[in-house]
Amino acid sequence: MLKTLRNPTFRHLFAAQIVALLGTGLATVALGLLAWQLAGDNSGAVLGTALAIKMVAYVTLAPVAAAVAERLPRRAFLVALDLIRAGVIACLPFVDQVWQIYVLIFFLQAASAGFTPAFQAVIPDVLKDEEDYTNALSLLRLAEDLEQLASPMIAAALLTVVSFPVLFLGTVVGFAGSAILVVTTRLPARLKSEGGPFWADVTKGVRIYIATPRLRGLMVMEAAVAAAGAMIYVNTVVLVQTRLDLGGESVALAFAGFGAGSIVATFALPRILLHLADRPVMIGGAGLMVAGVAVAPLVGGLTSLIALWAFIGFGFSLTQTPIGRIINRSAREADRGSVFAAQFALSHACWLVTYPLAGWIGAGAGLSVAALVLAGIGALGLIAVLRIWPAQDDISLLHDHSDLPLDHPHLAKHGLQHRHAFVIDELHRRWPRAV
Known part of the structure; x- marks a missing residue:
């Protein structure tokens, strides 16, 4: 898996991801403390609202941003967004409302x-070999x-010597x-797609998603994963502090169990995907995850909870890591950014x-009912x-x-009825029926 880091471009991008993730982790801790400083006992509501705002921004703006990205140089776009994020964070210590x-x-x-x-769309352009790309996805999941x-441990250590801002x-x-x-990284140039109206570019990724059976299946699977993962x-x-009557350190251990299970799967996946297709691995x-959440009401102590959460974390990584491979084979290079945005x-x-x-x-109904309902979904x-x-x-x-004239270049190249790697694009708007 580590051999992928021999590629200098990916090595730079991977390092960029690591430092950005660490920064984001520190901000998560600091934001919670800032919310407590401003809202006291209502800080949970503040953070819940902030989380809702985050999700709304992701859902509504990702396709728009992808359409904008197609019209801008790739490297400049990524750098500008990093600087915007740095500028926004720099303002947070000074808020008083x-x-x-929000x-x-x-x-x-x-x-x-x-x-x-x-960023996700750049990686398959850098690593053309599928094995290298799979290793890269595992490394990014591991990060x-x-x-x-x-991040919480680093934040805790820093808070012993500095204040949270x-x-x-x-x-x-x-x-x-x-x-x-x-x-400072030489990124491969983006393959230009055919120019079109801005709104068509905004909706392009979702249209490709809806028209591609494996992507529709992936979308339903993401709903199943979200139902199970939300319980975690x-x-x-609540499960640790109310049902098990344990403290905050036990909450951290439970989440650590989930992370540990995911890490184990991350190391195992490159070898697993050499022998099994993505679909059975992700469905498995x-x-x-669903089975783990279904038996959550039976948990009677911290040790069994950590083990169960590790089991669910293992399943979570199996479903999330191969997603890039599915998108990579379901879209042209020029459309890949739009499809990644639709997935996001x-x-x-x-x-x-x-x-x-x-x-x-x-x-309203208790944790056992919640677990069973979410597992059922x-x-x-x-x-x-x-x-x-x-x-x-x-x-x-x-x-x-x-729908094409007989003298169309595509038919001249391939023939009236033909076979090739099939993705939804301007010439292929509908998925062919199984023959």
Whole structure:
């Protein structure tokens, strides 16, 4: 897996991702402390609103940002968004009203909604070999998992010697460091797509998504994963402190178990994907998550909870890491950024629904009911995936073009009925029926 770091361009981009993630982790801790300083006992509501703003920005602005990105130089776009994020964070230590937090969070997440899909779309252009790309996806997943473990510990260590606003400075340094690493990297030029109206470019990724069976299946799977995952992210604190009657350090250990399971899967995935296709691996991972959440009501102690959360974390990584491979084979290079943005927006739309659902059911009917309902939703999603995403998912498909004139260059090159790697584009607007 580490051999992928021999590629100097990916090595720079990976380093940029690491410093940006660490900065983001510090900001998460600092934002919680800032909310407590401004709102006291209502800080939970402030953070909940900030999370909702984040999700709304992701869902609504990612496709717009992708359309803008197609019209701008790739490196300049990424660097500008890093600097915007650094500038927004630099303002947070000076706010004295809750509404100011909301405004700044919106601008911060708007920039992230543009940066993340654009960054994801660069990686397959840098690493053309699928094995190298798979290793890169595993490394990026590993970086995210380790950040969730490392950032709170780094923040705790810093808070022993500095006040919490200094953590925002660490975030500014992280985003600035990311910008420097990107600007000093030679990125491959973006393959230009055919020019079109701006709104058509905004909706292009979603249109490709809806028209591609494996992407529709991926979308339903993301809904199943979000249903199961929301139980972890929303109700772990309540489960540990209320049902198990344990303290905050036990909450951290439970989340560490989830992260540890994800890390184990990250190391195993490159070898697994050499022998198995993405579809069964991802469906199996989602199945592990759903099964784990279904038995959560039976947990009776911290050790069993950590083990179960590790089991669910293992499944989570199995479902999330191969997503880039699916998108990579489902879109032309010129359209890849738009499809990554559609994935980013649609997956976060699922979490936008399941986050409050997990909280409301847990608060109103109890954690056991919440776990069973969320697991049930996830199970229904998995059943739908099996129907929507064909088990025989060939890349090269036999098809014809009854809508094209006989002298069209595409027919002159391939013939009236032909087979090639099939993706939705201007010449291929509908998925061919199985022959």
